Amino acid sequence: MIETKLHQDVLEIIISNAPVNALGAGVRSALSQAIETAQADDQVKVILLRGAGKLFSAGADITEFDQPPTGCTLPAVIDAIEASPKPVVAAIHGTALGGGLELALGCHYRLATPTAKLGLPEVSLGILPGAGGTQRLPRLVGLDAALNMIVSGSPVDATSALAMGLVDRLVDEEDFPTAAIAYARILDAPGRTRDKQVADDAGVLERFAAANARRIRSLDAPKACMTAVKASVELPIDEGLALERKLFAELVGGAQAKALRHAFFAERAAGKIADLPADTPRRPIAKVGVIGAGTMGGGISMNFLLAGMDVTIVEMTQDALDRGVALMRANYEASAKKGRLTREQVEHAMSLLTPTLAFDALADCDLVIEAVYENMEVKKEIFARLDAIAKPGAILASNTSYLSIDEIASATKRPADVLGLHFFSPANIMKLVEVVRGAATADDVLTTGMQVARSIGKVPVVARVCYGFIGNRMLIPRQDNAYAMLLEGATPEQIDRVHTDFGMPMGPLQMIDLAGVDIGWHRDTDRIESLQDALCAAGRWGQKTKAGFYNYDENRKPSPSPVVAEIIDGFRNRAGLKRRDISDDEIVARTLYTMVNEGAKILDENIAQRASDIDVVWLHGYGWPRHKGGPMFWADQIGLTTVSEGLARYADRIGDGFSMAPLLARQSADGGAPDK
Incomplete structure (x- = not known):
C-alpha cells in the first residue's frame, strides 16, 4: 500500500x-x-x-x-x-x-x-x-x-x-x-x-x-x-x-449523493460487454470515412479529427460538401474564441480532413460511418455500394437513430462487419454513443466500436436491435402522451414545466422545437391529419423558423403562442373532446412512468445489458438530471409500486397500445429494483 x-x-x-x-x-x-x-x-x-x-x-x-x-x-x-x-x-x-x-x-x-x-x-x-x-x-x-x-x-x-x-x-x-x-x-x-x-x-x-x-x-x-x-x-x-x-x-x-454515486459506477459498468471477455481483440482503426457532410456527419467527423485521426468525408454535391466543411471550421473557430481550443489545434484538425465527392475514396478506410437521413432504402443502397469497395476487415457503421441494423447489414455480404454507432446531436458535443449490436455483428467489431467511441471522448452503451434502440424507443411514449394531453387540456407550458421542475434541461415539447417539428413530417401541406401536420403546414417547424409549439425571439427565448392554442383548440373540437384539467401527477405518470415502463420492456427483451446502462443513455443523451441517477434508478428510489400504481391509474388514457411491462409488474410486486 x-x-x-x-x-x-x-x-x-x-x-x-x-x-x-x-x-x-x-x-x-x-x-x-x-x-x-x-x-x-x-x-x-x-x-x-x-x-x-x-x-x-x-x-x-x-x-x-x-x-x-x-x-x-x-x-x-x-x-x-x-x-x-x-x-x-x-x-x-x-x-x-x-x-x-x-x-x-x-x-x-x-x-x-x-x-x-x-x-x-x-x-x-x-x-x-x-x-x-x-x-x-x-x-x-x-x-x-x-x-x-x-x-x-x-x-x-x-x-x-x-x-x-x-x-x-x-x-x-x-x-x-x-x-x-x-x-x-x-x-x-x-x-x-x-x-x-x-x-x-x-x-x-x-x-x-x-x-x-x-x-x-x-x-x-x-x-x-x-x-x-x-x-x-x-x-x-x-x-x-x-x-x-x-x-x-x-x-x-442522502438521495442525491446515492444517485450520483450510482451514475459514477453506472458509467464504468456500461463500458463492459457482459458476454465477452475483456481481452477480446480489437481491429486497428487509423483512418475513418464519413458519408454525409450534414449536421450529423460533420459533427461526427469533428470528434475523430480532434483525436488526431485522418477523416475522409463524402457528399453527393459540391455545394453540400462545401457547406459541411465550412460549418465544421466555424464550429472549431467558435470553440477557439471561447478558449476551448488553440488556433493550432483548429488548423491541425482541419488538415486531417479530406473532403471529396468520390465514393471510392472510402476504399482504404478502417471504419466507415454512414450519416445520411433516416430512410431504409437509401441506407441499404449505400451499404451495398460500401460492400463493393471497402477493404476486407473494414468496419461499416450506421448512425441510424431508429432503423434495423440487421436489415441494413443484409445489403452486404459481410454482416459480421456491420454495427450501429448512434451519435446524438450535436455529435461534436454530446457524449453518448449507442453502439448497436446486430444479430451477426462480430465480437471484435463490437469491442472495437466501444473502444473507438471511448477514444474520441464519448460514453458508449451497448444496445441490441429494436426500433429506436434504448433512448429513442423510451422517448416515443413520452412524446405520444405529451401530444395527447395537449388535446385533452394541458398546455405546452404546463407539460414542459413539469419536466423542467423535475430537473430536465427542457420539456418534451421544447425538445421537439429544438430538434425540429418537421422531423418525420410527410411534407404535404394539404394533408392535415395530426397536430404535427398542422404546425408544419403553418410553417411552425421549431426554433429554426422561430415558431413551433412556442414563439422564439432573436435569442431563442420561448414565449406562449396564441396561434398554437388555436390550432390545438381546433383539433380538440374536431375530435369531439371536452377540455379538462390535467394534474401534474398525470403528466408525470404519462410521460415519465411510461418511460420507465418502456425501459423495463427493453430489459425484458435483452435490448439493454443492464438497468444502469439505460440510466447512462438518459444521463448523457437526453439531459436526465444527474442527481436523480437516471430513469431506472429514480424509479427504484421512489418505489416500483408507486410507478406501477401510477401507470394503472391512467392506463385508459395512456394509449390503446399500452401494456404494463412484465418485468416491472414482477419487480414491483416483489419490491425489487428494475434490474435483472
Missing part, C-alpha cells in the same frame, strides 16, 4: 495503490503508521509524501461510502500529518484530487510538477470535501478561489495553483522526485495551514451565491459546500472541521 525510502535525513513515503492511489482503509492505516514511526526516528528530519505511478492520488475509495467506516479515518491521518513537529512536504505529479488534495493540504508544504492538476471534485458525487478541504483551502487561496474550486469541482493547473498560493513551488518533471527531496532537505520548521487566517473579503459569499443561484438551486451539495466555506471565516478551524464532517455525513447518506 505504501513504500518508504530513507534518503539520509529525508523519509520518502510513497503511496502505491494502483491504479489511482485511492486512499482506502489499508492505505490510511499504513500512512498513519509511517508518520508515527517517522516521529520516533531521530535520523528523519523531514518527511516527503508522494504517489507512485502516474499521479499523487485521486482521492477516497468511493466503494467505501456505502459501507460502515473501518480503521483510521482520512481526517485523522491528515490531522496527524499537520501536527507533525517535523516538516511534511507533498510532492504532487499527475493529479491530486479530492481526498488526495486534502492530504496535501494537511502537509506543511506543497510542490507540483508543471503538468499537475489539483482539485476537489466531491460535489460531482453529491458530497463536500470531508477531510478538511473546505477549511484549509480558503486559508491558502482565499474565499473567492476556494468557493470556485469547491462548488464547481473543477481542477486547476499547477501554474494557477502556484499563483493562488495552493502550491509553494513547481518542480520540473525530469528532476522529480530528486528536486523534491532536495527542497525538503532545506526546510527546518512546519508551516501549518490551520494557523493561517481567512481574509473576510466583504460580500464574496453573497456575490457568489447570487451568481450561482440558478445553477445550484436544487442541488444539496453545492449549498452545503458554501455553508462549510463560510464557516472557515466565522468559526475557529476545529469548529469548522466539525461542521464540515457533520455536513459530509448528512450528504453521503
